[in-house]
Amino acid sequence: MYDVVIIGAGAVGSATARELSRHKGRFLVLEADCDVCSGTTKANSAIVHAGYDAVPESLKAKYNVWGSRVMEALSEELDFPYKKTGSLVVCRKDQDRTELERLLEQGKKNGVEGLSIIERDQIIEMEPQIADEVTCALYAPTAAIICPFGMNIAFAENAADNGVEFAFNSKVTGVKKVGDHFSIKTENSEYQARTVVNAAGVYADIIHNMVSEKKIHITARRGQYELLDKSAAGICSHTIFQLPSKLGKGILVTPTVHGNVLIGPTAEDIPDKEDTETTAYGLSRVEEMSALSIKDIPYRSVITSFAGLRAHEDGGDFIIGEAADCSGFFDAAGIESPGLSSAPAIGADLAMMVAESLSLRENERFNGTRIGILDPKKLSAEDRNTLIKEHPEYGQIICRCESVTAGEIKDAITRTLGARTLDGIKRRTRAGMGRCQAGFCTPRQMELLEKYAGLSPEQVTKSGGDSLLVYGRTK
Ligand SMILES: Cc1cc2nc3c(=O)[nH]c(=O)nc-3n(C[C@H](O)[C@H](O)[C@H](O)COP(=O)(O)OP(=O)(O)OC[C@H]3O[C@@H](n4cnc5c(N)ncnc54)[C@H](O)[C@@H]3O)c2cc1C
Structure with a gap:
């Protein structure tokens, strides 16, 4: 039995997971896709809005301004790009x-x-x-x-390092209240949890409407x-x-x-x-x-x-908190813009609501600091030379447009919740994000996925599912 199952590993689900890991408990994130940051968080304007757009007293106003105030410190704590x-x-x-x-x-x-x-x-x-x-x-x-991938991945990695479990390729198909807990069905498994957090992005209405008679529509x-x-x-x-x-x-x-x-x-x-x-x-x-x-x-x-x-x-505002007619079920629904700016605040608030409802105790071992992937371009020439002497893979450029080395890609694949697809590598290192859009580096990245993740070329995908790159050998 899990204390909390979070549905969705976007910015909001991952921020909530990280905040929950400040507490003792069994937490699981179920994600339909094969990686974190696969929904709306991967494709937006990446602005931390100041907060003047939202209607005063709305949840958008509250969480946007709160998120904007904490974002810079958070970017330092979790090591993601912010300017x-x-x-x-x-x-x-x-x-x-x-x-x-x-x-x-x-x-x-x-x-x-x-x-x-x-x-x-x-x-x-x-x-x-x-x-x-x-x-x-x-x-x-x-x-x-900010870098939206950077923020989402940092939240998730830090949550996982603090004990939160993540299950990918786990699309939730049913949520049902059974007595004092929930039964959550995925396409290939079933989980029990005392509470559920719905952070399913554009699908949050479908998940909400599985347990509540107060229907919402996205x-x-x-x-x-x-x-x-x-x-x-x-x-x-x-x-x-x-x-x-x-x-x-x-x-x-x-x-x-x-x-x-x-x-x-x-x-x-x-x-x-x-x-x-x-x-x-x-x-x-x-x-x-x-x-x-x-x-x-x-x-x-x-x-x-x-x-x-x-x-x-339809209501035009965020829907955040426990569903009125289903205790133990918490929504983060309707999270359109400024959802990215608000994610740290929504995560902190939702985690607090859930922790209070379950009387969770503090996790004294929580470590909120995360170190991102080492970027040799940020080092002095001297430090870079020393790094390359010790780890030659940092001297081997794979993505020429963005100057991404084999060392960075190895780190992206082998670290917590490591990349298993080309898009996963791209969002963690920027390999393939440049002018040629991965035209040159794709085969090299496939070799590294084989070397460090054990995936044969025929198993490597662009972004999971059937997005295969090669179908078999011709010679
Ligand atoms: C065009 C555009 C511009 C934007 N610009 C900005 C901006 O500049 N600043 C800003 O603050 N905000 C912006 N936003 C909003 C921001 O991107 C979103 O609010 C935020 O990314 C939402 O995060 P999320 O975690 O709620 O959703 P998502 O990132 O979509 O994550 C939801 C996750 O749930 C998973 N999921 C869905 N259904 C299931 C299921 N049944 N089982 C398991 N998993 C499931 C999905 O695969 C997905 O990974 C913009 C949005 C758009 C589209």
Whole structure:
């Protein structure tokens, strides 16, 4: 019998798992996919929002501002990339600045520090390539960017190092209350738990509705993006939003923590919770709208496009806490944007609610510090030479675009909850994230998966399931 079963190993499920591991107990995370960070957390804008967008008193406002305040310290404790860049919401000539003033007041009510409205002269000093039509902007100095994979993986690794179990390829197909506990069925197993945490992203309504008569409904709201090569890095240094609409925060232009530029997302309600296709129309809209914020964006430098699905619940707010008609069942549902920014706070709050309900005692052996994968590029030339002498694999470049070495990939495969797919390696090390998008390094990565994880080339997949790379030998 587990004390807690968490459904979903995205940012929210993994943050909750890590926070729960501060307590003594048996905890299990069930994940449908073959790795952590396989849902919405892998495809979003990666912004730590300052917190002015959310309606005051809403759960989005509460968890966003809380998450934004703790994120920097957390990134140091768990060793994932974070950069406080600040953000601008820009207003154009043809738009009304009263909306900016409304956002400013809303932000103040939510407790966001340092907000101000700035005029074109100041904007040009901060962003020389700002579009000619921009007249003024809301400046939020506390906004930041992170690596979403880095945060999700760090939470999960640290949770596992503190004793939380993870079961992958374990899609939950049924949850039932049986007396004072829950029976949780997956496609190939069955588990018993005293409590359940539902962190299933776009599927959180399906899981919730298995145990509660108070039904909820989540629509997948797709957002398409284009990612530009690092050569475009100079075009902006802040996250630049346009005025928000009913469907979201609009198309943004932002640097990423790794030195690329990201433009997007669209906002399209779609019937299929798996449909992460990009479309010609969506991407042309991204280009057309981003040009209203920054001029001369080098669209020829686009190296890839992708889409993520927001989990939009009909009520429009996060649903967090114990279900009203099912004690012991805790939801983290409707976690659309600003869910990434809020994940640390949602995880801390949910874990506290669950721990209190079960009267869990403190885990004195909890160690909250995690050391990420060593990146030789961050070392001095002298230290790098010493490292390569001791561990020659750090002198062997596998991914030329991102300069990722065999040493880093070995670490990604062999560490806690290690990578078993090409996407798993990519999200942990950035191998394959560069200009050639893994065109050159795929065979080398497959060799390393064979060497360190014992997977034959015919078993290696891009992202689990039937995403095989080779089908057999021809000679
Ligand atoms: C276009 C877009 C832009 C965004 N931009 C931002 C941003 O800039 N800043 C921000 O703060 N937020 C942003 N968000 C929101 C943020 O990405 C999400 O709120 C957050 O990633 C949600 O995390 P999660 O753990 O709830 O869900 P997920 O990451 O989707 O994790 C849910 C997990 O549950 C698993 N699962 C589902 N069903 C089952 C089942 N039956 N059994 C077992 N496992 C199951 C899935 O496989 C998945 O791994 C954006 C979202 C989108 C789509």
